[in-house]
Amino acid sequence: MAEELKYEWNFAFRLDHWVRVSAIAILVFTGFYIHWPFFGGGPDSFLMAWMRFFHFVSAYALVLGLIVRAYLAFNSAFDRDWKDFGIFRNLRDLPDIIGYYLFIKGTHKDYRKYNPLQAFAYLFIGLLIIFTAFTGAAIYNGKAFGVLNTAESFMWVNTLLGGESYTRIWHFLSMWVIIIFVGVHVYMSILQTAVGKDRTFTSILTGYKLKKKTP
Amino acid sequence: MEKKDGVGKQFLEALEFQGIKRRDFLKFCGATAAFLGLSDLYIPKIARAIEKASKRQPVVWLNFASDSGCTESLIKATYPNAAEIVLDILSVDYNETIMAAAGKQAEEILEKSKKDGGYILIIEGGIPTKKGHGMISGKEMIDILKDFSGPAVAILAVGSCATFGGVPSAKPNPSEIVGVTEALKRVGVNKPVINLDLCPVNVEYLIGVVVNYLLLGKLPELDSFGRPKMFYGQCIHDNCERRAHFDAGRFVEQFGSNEEALGYCLYKMGCKGPMTYSACPKILYNDRISWCIKAGAPFIGCAEHGWPDKFAGFYERLPDVKIPGIAGVEATADKIGAIAGVATAAGIAVHAIATAASGRAKGEKKGGEE
Numbered sequence: 410m411a412e413e414l415k416y417e418w419n420f421a422f423r424l425d426h427w428v429r430v431s432a433i434a435i436l437v438f439t440g441f442y443i444h445w446p447f448f449g450g451g452p453d454s455f456l457m458a459w460m461r462f463f464h465f466v467s468a469y470a471l472v473l474g475l476i477v478r479a480y481l482a483f484n485s486a487f488d489r490d491w492k493d494f495g496i497f498r499n500l501r502d503l504p505d506i507i508g509y510y511l512f513i514k515g516t517h518k519d520y521r522k523y524n525p526l527q528a529f530a531y532l533f534i535g536l537l538i539i540f541t542a543f544t545g546a547a548i549y550n551g552k553a554f555g556v557l558n559t560a561e562s563f564m565w566v567n568t569l570l571g572g573e574s575y576t577r578i579w580h581f582l583s584m585w586v587i588i589i590f591v592g593v594h595v596y597m598s599i600l601q602t603a604v605g606k607d608r609t610f611t612s613i614l615t616g617y618k619l620k621k622k623t624p
Numbered sequence: 625m626e627k628k629d630g631v632g633k634q635f636l637e638a639l640e641f642q643g644i645k646r647r648d649f650l651k652f653c654g655a656t657a658a659f660l661g662l663s664d665l666y667i668p669k670i671a672r673a674i675e676k677a678s679k680r681q682p683v684v685w686l687n688f689a690s691d692s693g694c695t696e697s698l699i700k701a702t703y704p705n706a707a708e709i710v711l712d713i714l715s716v717d718y719n720e721t722i723m724a725a726a727g728k729q730a731e732e733i734l735e736k737s738k739k740d741g742g743y744i745l746i747i748e749g750g751i752p753t754k755k756g757h758g759m760i761s762g763k764e765m766i767d768i769l770k771d772f773s774g775p776a777v778a779i780l781a782v783g784s785c786a787t788f789g790g791v792p793s794a795k796p797n798p799s800e801i802v803g804v805t806e807a808l809k810r811v812g813v814n815k816p817v818i819n820l821d822l823c824p825v826n827v828e829y830l831i832g833v834v835v836n837y838l839l840l841g842k843l844p845e846l847d848s849f850g851r852p853k854m855f856y857g858q859c860i861h862d863n864c865e866r867r868a869h870f871d872a873g874r875f876v877e878q879f880g881s882n883e884e885a886l887g888y889c890l891y892k893m894g895c896k897g898p899m900t901y902s903a904c905p906k907i908l909y910n911d912r913i914s915w916c917i918k919a920g921a922p923f924i925g926c927a928e929h930g931w932p933d934k935f936a937g938f939y940e941r942l943p944d945v946k947i948p949g950i951a952g953v954e955a956t957a958d959k960i961g962a963i964a965g966v967a968t969a970a971g972i973a974v975h976a977i978a979t980a981a982s983g984r985a986k987g988e989k990k991g992g993e994e
């Protein structure tokens with residue numbers, strides 16, 4: 410069986426991916442600090458102020474990164490992959506892929522770019538990022554994008570969740586879900602690389618995956 | 625003789641008789657102008673408005689389910705006793721806690737005020753909605769409220785109990801206590817209520833709203849919780865005197881510590897300043913002497929809707945999470961996160977071992993074809 414390199418991610422997809430990765434990394438670290446400042450600042454430091462600054466800047470980066478990803482899905486010159494996220498099609502194929510991952514089945518169908526489990530996970534994480542952004546805005550006292558007075562505009566989020574301290578908890582817990590997602594996501598790509606021997610793991614850096622050529 | 629500021633001599637004499645000097649009175653008017661955001665050109669106008677009001681603006685102050693802390697805060701104001709000045713000259717027709725009359729006599733005064741109407745109605749305390757749980761001389765509190773809200777020109781709910789129920793409405797709330805706005809809604813009275821949250825109310829807010837009404841003849845602009853924007857528009861945390869310590873990452877970790885003596889930020893001691901909107905850091909309490917954070921206590925969030933139930937314990941950063949369905953199980957957000965994290969790690973490990981055992985990785989059974 411011959412194999413060939415397939416260009417899976419163009420530069421835009423890769424860049425967008427890594428912007429979101431760095432944003433999430435900074436958000437999680439600074440978020441933990443803001444939640445519970447685990448080390449103190451020196452006499453002339455602005456430690457908390459900087460933590461918050463980077464938290465908010467990365468929040469913008471993450472939200473914009475998500476918007477860019479959604480745009481690419483519909484209007485990329487390289488690969489408009491929004492159809493891969495079709496809910497009904499993926500629901501139909503869910504048993505196939507779950508069966509495979511639970512060792513019930515030996516193989517699974519050939520999926521174009523994302524298998525159903527992946528598609529759902531990415532859709533979910535996108536929504537979760539939106540949720541985290543909204544809860545974040547609701548507990549932020551400033552002007553989002555320089556125009557939107559967050560304390561007033563997102564008051565309804567607090568009302569919905571039962572008060573600002575609850576919004577904080579939701580914001581905090583959704584961070585944990587994102588952390589778990591990252592863990593599983595990285596594991597899955599290592600797993601795929603080991604099992605499929607298709608360079609999935611490095612493809613998000615190089616852009617290339619190894620594909621079997623159908624004779 | 626008419627003074628330059630236009631306040632009548634007779635009125636000043638009346639004040640003098642109560643031990644209030646003209647100078648103190650004008651100082652009070654100046655302070656009021658300042659926190660209403662008016663220029664000092666308004667000081668004589670404020671003085672005149674109060675003088676005029678002294679002849680005609682009656683106030684009825686009703687106490688319902690509360691500990692009278694707001695009244696206490698009002699009468700414990702010391703010199704020059706701004707609060708008492710205004711409330712005296714405003715002719716507070718009725719206030720159970722501080723009035724001299726009692727029993728039948730008091731009830732008569734109350735009835736007369738109701739007949740005359742046109743008073744500013746100040747409510748202190750929550751309203752029990754369960755029958756028989758809150759009664760004054762044989763009448764349900766909610767009915768008394770209903771009777772008096774009609775002839776009032778303005779209704780002020782002062783203190784957290786009156787605004788949204790506050791402490792008396794905390795779980796389990798056996799008397800089903802609600803705030804004034806909610807109670808009026810239940811008895812079908814549709815009248816705007818000015819909510820002056822805080823436990824107890826800051827007397828200067830109360831005076832500010834009353835003077836604002838006397839001066840301009842209208843109620844102040846309110847936010848979505850019915851609180852005057854001029855007092856509840858800014859976050860405590862943004863005006864806090866300890867904010868520099870917060871930004872620098874210097875926190876009190878323990879009471880009685882050196883950090884506490886140095887006046888570090890109380891964030892880790894459960895301060896709710898970052899989620900509370902009120903002008904406390906600027907206007908302060910007790911004749912602008914101090915407020916909770918200045919006194920060394922973390923802010924507990926009493927200016928907010930849903931306090932205290934929806935806020936964490938006074939000394940905790942965040943409330944515990946109730947896990948629905950499992951009664952009595954509560955966990956902190958940190959614990960939930962840690963457990964979920966460990967569970968995920970375990971899941972990944974098990975799956976990785978299974979993959980190795982199944983021989984998939986060695987390519988014996990070809991799996992994924994992505």
Ligand code: SF4
Nearest residue numbers: 864867889890895897
């Ligand atoms: S003491 Fe409270 S309100 Fe003041 S800076 Fe610290 S967290 Fe903010």
